[in-house]
Amino acid sequence: MAVTEDRIEDAAALADLLHRVEALEAAEIDRGRAVQKKNKMTIIAWGGNLDRIWPTTILATTAAASGLEASVFFTFWGLFAIVKPGVRITGENWMQKMMSVMNPGSAQKAKLSHYQFLGAGPAMFKKLADEHNVAKPDELLALAQDLGVKLIPCQMTMDLLGLKREDLLDGLEEPIGAATAIREMREAAIPLFI
Amino acid sequence: MSTTITTVDARGQSCPGPLVGLARALKDAPGGATFELLATDPGSKSDVPSWAELSGNELVSAETLEDGSFRYVIRKAM
Numbered sequence: 001m002a003v004t005e006d007r008i009e010d011a012a013a014l015a016d017l018l019h020r021v022e023a024l025e026a027a028e029i030d031r032g033r034a035v036q037k038k039n040k041m042t043i044i045a046w047g048g049n050l051d052r053i054w055p056t057t058i059l060a061t062t063a064a065a066s067g068l069e070a071s072v073f074f075t076f077w078g079l080f081a082i083v084k085p086g087v088r089i090t091g092e093n094w095m096q097k098m099m100s101v102m103n104p105g106s107a108q109k110a111k112l113s114h115y116q117f118l119g120a121g122p123a124m125f126k127k128l129a130d131e132h133n134v135a136k137p138d139e140l141l142a143l144a145q146d147l148g149v150k151l152i153p154c155q156m157t158m159d160l161l162g163l164k165r166e167d168l169l170d171g172l173e174e175p176i177g178a179a180t181a182i183r184e185m186r187e188a189a190i191p192l193f194i
Numbered sequence: 195m196s197t198t199i200t201t202v203d204a205r206g207q208s209c210p211g212p213l214v215g216l217a218r219a220l221k222d223a224p225g226g227a228t229f230e231l232l233a234t235d236p237g238s239k240s241d242v243p244s245w246a247e248l249s250g251n252e253l254v255s256a257e258t259l260e261d262g263s264f265r266y267v268i269r270k271a272m
Contacts (some may be wrong), residue, residue: 062214066249
């Protein structure tokens, strides 16, 4: 009698053990797929307008100042914001050149999406910024680099617009593609598209 | 123990000026170093506590001075 009871208990213990092993294995698989988020902010800077590039640079510098890892991926019109201030016309063919004339490079020359008024809008905006001691995007970009924000150009847009590495600001990260941008965003607790 | 307080004068500066100035001052300081941040930006009232929470540094005190400006005392995390 006692022997049978022991066997039943053993069988129950074994079933329980197997069940727990199964649960652990499942958890292990989950762990492998789960994403470990970092204390990090990644911004996809798609827009090159002043009213996009400004918040982009404010958020990036503030994140870095707050101890977060920060990176900004510049793509499409955003790329013109990190063209060197002195660089005028970029590109190889007439289409790329025309694109650069319509989107003058550097954050200093960024246009407003509304109230452009042939340049009067941004001028007024910058005058107001001066009066309120708000740093301007080109200053914020330099500050961001100083604070260790990774500024990353998009390789594909560079090719498309005919922008060369030497047309862009110094101290940028190596140009990357969409998959690396996604990897940056996946691990960032705060991914933004501006 | 030294009790020197480094002053970061960000009066007149707007967001994110005061925090960037503070972060730069803290950068090379040892853990436990104490700073006072002077600011006039009303946004700093919410921004400095947020910054402290994000960065893990300690906001020791926050006060509004007689002239309406703000004074924050911050201790760098160890």
